[in-house]
Amino acid sequence: MSKPSFVYVTYIRATADKVWSALTSPEMTAKTWFGVRHDTDWTKGASWRLVFPDGRVADSGEILEIDKPRRLVLKWRNEFKPELKAEGWSRCTIEIEPASGDAVKLTVTHQLDGEGDKLIKAVSGGWPRILSNVKSLLETGDTVMKD
Amino acid sequence: MDAVFKALADASRRDLLDRLHADNGQTLGQLCEGLPDMTRQAVSKHLAILEEANLVATIKRGREKLHYLNPVPIHEIGERWIGKFERSRLTALSELKKALEQEKRDE
Numbered sequence: 001m002s003k004p005s006f007v008y009v010t011y012i013r014a015t016a017d018k019v020w021s022a023l024t025s026p027e028m029t030a031k032t033w034f035g036v037r038h039d040t041d042w043t044k045g046a047s048w049r050l051v052f053p054d055g056r057v058a059d060s061g062e063i064l065e066i067d068k069p070r071r072l073v074l075k076w077r078n079e080f081k082p083e084l085k086a087e088g089w090s091r092c093t094i095e096i097e098p099a100s101g102d103a104v105k106l107t108v109t110h111q112l113d114g115e116g117d118k119l120i121k122a123v124s125g126g127w128p129r130i131l132s133n134v135k136s137l138l139e140t141g142d143t144v145m146k147d
Numbered sequence: 148m149d150a151v152f153k154a155l156a157d158a159s160r161r162d163l164l165d166r167l168h169a170d171n172g173q174t175l176g177q178l179c180e181g182l183p184d185m186t187r188q189a190v191s192k193h194l195a196i197l198e199e200a201n202l203v204a205t206i207k208r209g210r211e212k213l214h215y216l217n218p219v220p221i222h223e224i225g226e227r228w229i230g231k232f233e234r235s236r237l238t239a240l241s242e243l244k245k246a247l248e249q250e251k252r253d254e
Contacts, residue, residue: 003172007215009204107204128222135223 004093004109005120010131011103014138016096019106020069022134023094032133034126042066048074056080061089071095076110078119087116092123106131151220154200159185160193164202167216174211 012019022028026037036058040048044066050059057079065073072094078084090112099105108131110123136142154160166181167173175194179187194214197203204217229237 003208003213004206004215006171007204007206007217008219009201009217010219011201109206128219131219132223132226 004111016069150200172213
């Protein structure tokens with residue numbers, strides 16, 4: 001497999017369960033992930049969709065690996081922008097590991113299976129914001145940027 | 148955040164970040180090839196300081212350790228002092244600066 005295009009890391013003073021929940025539960029993704037919610041039953045092989053508040057599907061795919069609250073691997077394709085959808089499947093890996101003290105290390109990598117750079121460019125603008133939101137929501141109780 | 152500013156307060160380390168920005172996911176060997184004036188030990192030491200500040204993230208692929216520019220701490224600095232309402236004006240200003248400086252170079 002090709003090397004990941006991007007690796008994003010943040011350290012968060014919270015438990016792995018709380019970080020997992022901040023990225024997956026609808027109450028939390030409303031604040032951390034630009035208002036979207038996941039539509040999946042969170043089992044290996046299950047279909048997965050990211051849904052905008054107005055019901056449109058942002059992205060779709062499948063749960064390739066799930067080991068709550070440590071590791072989530074998603075097969076991921078954009079659904080709402082034709083030029084991004086045309087690039088086909090990508091793979092997003094979210095890992096939560098113990099770090100020093102009472103913190104955990106949250107790592108997100110995202111890579112396209114085939115050729116192209118539009119999808120990775122699009123998500124690379126989003127991931128640092130989502131990671132910052134998760135960190136500030138869990139550490140201070142509020143997100144810096146809500147949208 | 149102190150660690151981030153200390154790490155950024157060194158031209159060689161900013162140069163390493165520029166190299167990763169241009170070509171993300173390099174090994175120590177690849178980074179050293181582009182920096183003939185620096186010893187491997189020096190590059191390795193600078194990378195350790197950048198990794199400590201979380202400005203560089205590493206992943207293992209087989210026997211290789213790949214280094215990535217991690218923009219999350221820099222994003223947090225931006226969030227802290229640059230309100231989102233100012234962002235479009237700042238972008239316009241930096242585009243203007245880039246365009247004018249390019250014009251000057253082309254003269």
